Amino acid sequence: MPLRTQPIGTESTSVTVPILEMRGISQIFPGVKALDGVDIKLYPGQVTALIGENGAGKSTLVKILTGIYRPNEGEILIDGKPVAFAGAQAAIDAGVTAIHQETVLFDDLTVGENIFLGHAPRTRFGMIDWRAINSRAKYLLQALESEIDPAIRLRDLSIAQRHLVAIARALSVEARIVIMDEPTAALSRKEIDDLFRIIEGLKRQGKAILFISHKFDEVYEIAENFVVFRDGRAVGQGRLRETPQEDIVRLMVGRDVKDVFPKVEVSIGAPVLRVEGFCHPTEFRDISFELRRGEILGIYGLIGAGRSELCQALFGVTRRSAGRLTLEGQPVDIRSSSDAIAAGIVYVPEERGRHGLALPMPIFQNMSLPSLSKTSRGGFLKAASELALARKYAERLDLRAASLSVPVGTLSGGNQQKVVIGKWLATRPKVIILDEPTKGIDIGSKAAVHGFIGELASEGLSIIMVSSELPEILGMSDRVLVMREGLSAGLFDRQQLNAETLVRAATGNT
Amino acid sequence: MKKILKHREILLLAIIAIMIAGFASRAQGFAAPGNLANIFNDTSILIILALGQMTVILTKSIDLSVAANLAFTGMAVAMADAAYPGLPLILLVVMAIGIGACLGAINGYLVWALQIPPIVVTLGTLTIYRGMAFVLSGGAWVNAHQMTPTFLNFPRMPLLGLPVLAWIAIGIVIGAWFVLTRLPFGRAAYASGGNPTAAVYAGIDIGRTRFFAFVLSGALAGLCGYLWVSRYAVAYVDVAIGFELDTVAACVIGGISIAGGIGSVGGAVLGALFLGVIKNALPVIGISPFAQMAISGIVIVLAVVFNARAERRAGRIILRDRAAPEISA
Numbered sequence: 001m002p003l004r005t006q007p008i009g010t011e012s013t014s015v016t017v018p019i020l021e022m023r024g025i026s027q028i029f030p031g032v033k034a035l036d037g038v039d040i041k042l043y044p045g046q047v048t049a050l051i052g053e054n055g056a057g058k059s060t061l062v063k064i065l066t067g068i069y070r071p072n073e074g075e076i077l078i079d080g081k082p083v084a085f086a087g088a089q090a091a092i093d094a095g096v097t098a099i100h101q102e103t104v105l106f107d108d109l110t111v112g113e114n115i116f117l118g119h120a121p122r123t124r125f126g127m128i129d130w131r132a133i134n135s136r137a138k139y140l141l142q143a144l145e146s147e148i149d150p151a152i153r154l155r156d157l158s159i160a161q162r163h164l165v166a167i168a169r170a171l172s173v174e175a176r177i178v179i180m181d182e183p184t185a186a187l188s189r190k191e192i193d194d195l196f197r198i199i200e201g202l203k204r205q206g207k208a209i210l211f212i213s214h215k216f217d218e219v220y221e222i223a224e225n226f227v228v229f230r231d232g233r234a235v236g237q238g239r240l241r242e243t244p245q246e247d248i249v250r251l252m253v254g255r256d257v258k259d260v261f262p263k264v265e266v267s268i269g270a271p272v273l274r275v276e277g278f279c280h281p282t283e284f285r286d287i288s289f290e291l292r293r294g295e296i297l298g299i300y301g302l303i304g305a306g307r308s309e310l311c312q313a314l315f316g317v318t319r320r321s322a323g324r325l326t327l328e329g330q331p332v333d334i335r336s337s338s339d340a341i342a343a344g345i346v347y348v349p350e351e352r353g354r355h356g357l358a359l360p361m362p363i364f365q366n367m368s369l370p371s372l373s374k375t376s377r378g379g380f381l382k383a384a385s386e387l388a389l390a391r392k393y394a395e396r397l398d399l400r401a402a403s404l405s406v407p408v409g410t411l412s413g414g415n416q417q418k419v420v421i422g423k424w425l426a427t428r429p430k431v432i433i434l435d436e437p438t439k440g441i442d443i444g445s446k447a448a449v450h451g452f453i454g455e456l457a458s459e460g461l462s463i464i465m466v467s468s469e470l471p472e473i474l475g476m477s478d479r480v481l482v483m484r485e486g487l488s489a490g491l492f493d494r495q496q497l498n499a500e501t502l503v504r505a506a507t508g509n510t
Numbered sequence: 511m512k513k514i515l516k517h518r519e520i521l522l523l524a525i526i527a528i529m530i531a532g533f534a535s536r537a538q539g540f541a542a543p544g545n546l547a548n549i550f551n552d553t554s555i556l557i558i559l560a561l562g563q564m565t566v567i568l569t570k571s572i573d574l575s576v577a578a579n580l581a582f583t584g585m586a587v588a589m590a591d592a593a594y595p596g597l598p599l600i601l602l603v604v605m606a607i608g609i610g611a612c613l614g615a616i617n618g619y620l621v622w623a624l625q626i627p628p629i630v631v632t633l634g635t636l637t638i639y640r641g642m643a644f645v646l647s648g649g650a651w652v653n654a655h656q657m658t659p660t661f662l663n664f665p666r667m668p669l670l671g672l673p674v675l676a677w678i679a680i681g682i683v684i685g686a687w688f689v690l691t692r693l694p695f696g697r698a699a700y701a702s703g704g705n706p707t708a709a710v711y712a713g714i715d716i717g718r719t720r721f722f723a724f725v726l727s728g729a730l731a732g733l734c735g736y737l738w739v740s741r742y743a744v745a746y747v748d749v750a751i752g753f754e755l756d757t758v759a760a761c762v763i764g765g766i767s768i769a770g771g772i773g774s775v776g777g778a779v780l781g782a783l784f785l786g787v788i789k790n791a792l793p794v795i796g797i798s799p800f801a802q803m804a805i806s807g808i809v810i811v812l813a814v815v816f817n818a819r820a821e822r823r824a825g826r827i828i829l830r831d832r833a834a835p836e837i838s839a
Contacts, residue, residue: 317710338713347711355711358704360772369701369712372694381692423712 017080019044019208020065020096020177025074027060027232034060036232037074042177042208047199049219049240050212052229053252053470058212061229062181065210066098067091078177097175099166099183105154112137112150115169140168144198160191167198178202179210184218196222214302214507216245228252246500253470253499264454268478269293272462273345273431275314278323283309284486287323291431296453296463298477300470301506306486307466308350311433314464315347316340327430341370344430348420350439350466356420359409363401364390366408367423393422397452417449425456432456433464438472450476470499482506518765522780526787533791540794547672553786554679555734555741557779559753560760561686562727564778567761568690569720570703570770571621571628576731577753578639579613583735585643588652588745591661599660603736610732611725613639618724622717628724636754644747654743665740675737682730687775689726699723703770760785763813784813 018041027035035057042048052058063069065076067085075082078094085091105114112133113120121132137150146164154162163183170178180199184192199222202209213219219226220240227237228251236251273291278284284306291297299307313320316334325332327343334340340347349355357366368375368386375385390404397418401411408419417437424432437453438446453476457463467473473480474497482489482505489505534541559576566573587606590597613635620631654662665675690696701709702716709716739745764781766773788809792802 315711336713336715337711338715341713349711355707358701358708358771360704360767361700365697365700369697369709369714372697376694379693381694381697 016043018042019079021077021080022061022065023075023077025061025064025071025076027057027064027069028072034232035064035071038229038232038234040227040234040237042210043225044176044206044208045203046225047203047209047211047223048225048227049223050210050227050229051214051219051248051252053468056229056252057232058229059181060232062098062179062210062212065091065096065177065179067096092173092175095174095176096179097170097173097177098179098181099163099170100181105162105166105169107155108153110151110153111141111148111157111165114154114165115140115150115172117169119173136172137168140172141165143171143201144168145194160194163191163195164198171202175207177208177210179212181212182214183211184213184215192218216248216507220245249500249503253503264458266294266454266458266478268295269460272328274324274326276324276326278310278313278325279321280306280309280313280318280486281321283318284313284483287481287483287488289481289488289491291462291464293462294457294460295478296457296465296476298473298480299464299466299483300468300473300480300502301483301489303468304485305483305506307483308435310483311347311435311464311466314340314433315345317347341427341429344428345433346370346424346427346429346431347433348424348435348437350435357408357416360407362405363394363399363408363411363419364404366419367393367404367426370423371426389426390422393426394418396425397422398448414448421449421452429461431462431464433466435466436468437465438467438469470502473502474499484508519774519776519780522764522777522784526780526784529784529787529791533787533795537791537794540791547676549786549790550679550783551673551676552790553782554675555737556753556756556760556786557679557782558682558730558734558737559757560764560778560782561682561775562730563754563757564761564764564766564773564775565686565690565699566628566720566723566727567758567766567768568699568703568770568773569716569723570706571720571723572632572758572768573614573617573724573727574629574632574754574758575613575617575635575639576727576734576757577750578636578643579610579728579731580735580738580753581747581749581751582613582639582643582646583609583732584739584749585647585652585735585745585747587736588657588661588739589647591658592652592656595658599664602661603733606732606736607729608732610735611729614724614726614728614731615721617728618721621724622721628720640747640751643749647745647747649747652739652745657740657743662740662743665737675741678733678737682733683775683779690775695719695722700771703767703772705771756785757782759810759813763810781813784809 020042022038022040025035025038026033038057038061040048040061050058050061060069064071067088067090070085076085077083083094085094106117109117115137116133121129121136123129134150141148141150141164144164144167146161148157148161148164154165157165183195199209199211211219211223223240225237226240226243226248228235228248230252236248269292271290271292275290276288278287287310289297299310301307309318312318314325314334316336316339319335325334327345332339332343334343334345337347358369364387367390371389372381375389376382387404393399394401394404399418399422400415408416411419434453438449450472453463453465465473465476477497478494480492480497480502482492482502484506489508492501492505530541530546539545559580563573563576583606586609587602590605591602617628617631617635620626621628665673665678667674669677690699698709698714698719701712701714702719706716738750742749760781761773761778762768762781763784764773764777764779766777766781785806788806789802792805793799797805
């Protein structure tokens with residue numbers, strides 16, 4: 001590959017020494033290698049863009065750099081000297097600061113308090129020096145060309161202004177290395193321009209910036225260097241000016257998809273679900289598609305494209321503002337999740353812990369929860385039929401548990417996911433919506449889940465699968481709906497499916 | 511967890527037994543069957559209230575208005591009995607349960623429809639209900655000589671060796687066990703507290719579940735209004751003041767998680783008995799009434815510490831699991 005680790009030099013200075021260097025960093029979680037021997041160099045006065053799919057290991061890297069995780073292998077050097085961060089404060093002391101995607105600030109504190117929280121200047125008597133806080137906050141904000149009054153509460157600021165405060169906070173600790181994790185996700189074009197002007201200013205001050213973004217146009221606009229992550233490895237890095245966009249897309253996607261997902265050929269039947277003009281006041285607009293018997297419809301898009309929100313509206317958890325739903329030719333009006341379950345539409349949510357399972361409750365009670373009307377007789381619960389139901393689906397899904405009466409919280413992630421899927425299958429649905437079905441589970445369980453999804457489709461179930469993982473979408477789907485910023489960015493048949501097309505549609509680079 | 515929980519209930523039972531044995535060594539006859547039956551009878555009202563409180567706590571709520579509800583309902587039925595001595599007792603009991611259920615429904619409605627946090631709602635209604643008792647009675651007492659003998663004597667009537675009051679408590683314990691383990695409402699209560707979001711996704715209406723939990727708690731408080739007034743043969747505004755905290759303490763000692771979703775009827779009953787034994791024993795072994803409250807308080811704090819440790823163990827499993835999703839975040 002011609003892109004691998006080219007020497008980087010700048011025109012202005014003949015020799016450039018990296019401020020920060022990561023060598024052979026690996027981070028291992030139980031069952032998963034999140035980062036595998038990653039090398040990265042950050043240079044003063046330059047922006048390095050970190051590019052990769054969701055789950056490629058970007059967030060893990062940020063957490064290592066900010067001292068939240070300690071890597072299992074490898075070393076971090078700052079100015080050529082090895083450092084080890086004992087915690088978040090150690091990273092800050094070493095001059096590394098991060099501006100997160102969703103700003104972690106306090107609505108009810110003032111701008112000045114937010115900027116200096118945790119390292120407020122003190123007076124001679126050890127009291128907080130309010131005058132210094134406000135004057136220094138004002139100075140920092142002015143350096144960012146902003147006239148925000150440090151004394152007003154954060155609650156009264158716009159999202160873009162809050163971002164400025166977050167940046168000011170990052171700069172208040174005299175950071176030399178600034179990490180920006182998708183800073184533009186919530187910003188308008190004008191605000192992005194302002195942000196980029198600020199970044200240019202930071203470059204002139206000689207700071208090294210790690211810029212994480214999905215959006216290629218922004219990356220090309222602001223960054224000098226790039227690193228592409230895939231499956232926890234740095235698969236390519238170099239100078240952006242010399243690298244065309246197609247090469248980066250290829251690096252991002254990388255593998256040959258067809259070998260990993262042997263798609264089961266299923267004869268696709270009559271239309272089951274028709275969605276017309278679905279709208280939500282804030283999250284998505286005018287989404288229409290049709291789903292047939294035995295079909296797997298993939299929904300692809302970046303985080304925040306409105307995919308989960310669409311599925312939650314289909315399931316009745318959030319209310320649509322417009323749109324019609326037809327199930328097997330009959331119009332249905334879904335106003336709550338119990339309506340959806342009764343109609344035969346079920347939703348396996350993305351966050352198992354938060355949406356899927358009551359962890360203190362036993363496995364069989366979790367499994368029978370949406371089917372209680374079927375397992376109880378005359379208004380009384382029948383533990384025996386609940387257990388029978390749970391046993392049936394536990395066997396089918398190869399659930400490993402000491403007993404069906406143990407709390408779900410004691411199971412591993414993969415087995416918890418099986419309980420969630422089993423619980424919804426037990427309602428005997430017509431349409432099953434899977435939101436990120438393999439997120440956060442290890443490779444082995446992933447393959448099992450994929451095999452199982454194919455099996456369900458071959459039994460005539462219609463499946464909607466939301467995923468941020470391109471290989472999964474490409475390998476499993478019969479058709480793919482791509483969403484971008486709440487709108488439909490295209491509906492692609494299996495014949496038209498390829499990674500580049502989907503990434504372009506999802507990112508808006510045509 | 512069921513095993514640990516069972517284990518914990520046995521542990522609590524053992525602690526209560528050891529306590530009784532210890533007190534018996536200091537005070538002759540403390541462990542005599544007659545005295546134990548007495549303690550149970552004394553604790554009956556706390557047991558009944560704790561079961562209502564437990565149902566509410568299971569749904570991730572709390573009902574601080576139970577004692578005020580009891581005071582108002584008790585006053586209402588005592589005044590009705592005094593004014594119309596001809597009213598049959600069964601009507602008065604139904605009236606007590608009905609008034610209590612209505613007051614509980616007010617709590618439930620405010621929590622359900624207006625989405626006000628339960629602690630705020632019931633802290634407000636605690637004062638309101640007690641204030642209503644004051645308005646109703648004009649601050650006057652209803653004394654024993656104003657009440658009819660049936661009204662006064664029914665709970666203490668002996669039946670198969672135990673007073674009716676104790677039998678009522680036993681009946682309520684069985685009823686609560688049945689409701690929480692055999693009816694869909696009970697399952698909905700556990701699910702609503704165990705994971706509200708997952709409960710919504712499974713088609714459970716958490717608001718309605720909480721509403722009915724408050725109605726149940728209110729109805730039991732109303733029943734206890736009658737039981738309390740007849741047992742102590744007096745009704746006044748400050749009846750059972752602060753008793754809501756005893757019900758919460760009984761639940762906490764019995765292993766009902768304040769975060770909701772965890773707990774059993776057996777635990778709540780044992781928690782109430784634990785407090786009952788201490789309250790009965792301290793005066794017997796000659797501890798000054800001034801120290802009694804402090805000692806009860808210390809015991810409650812110890813029980814909470816014990817529970818918190820047990821919950822942290824459960825929490826670790828959740829944390830261990832959380833590391834996995836974070837990889838792909």
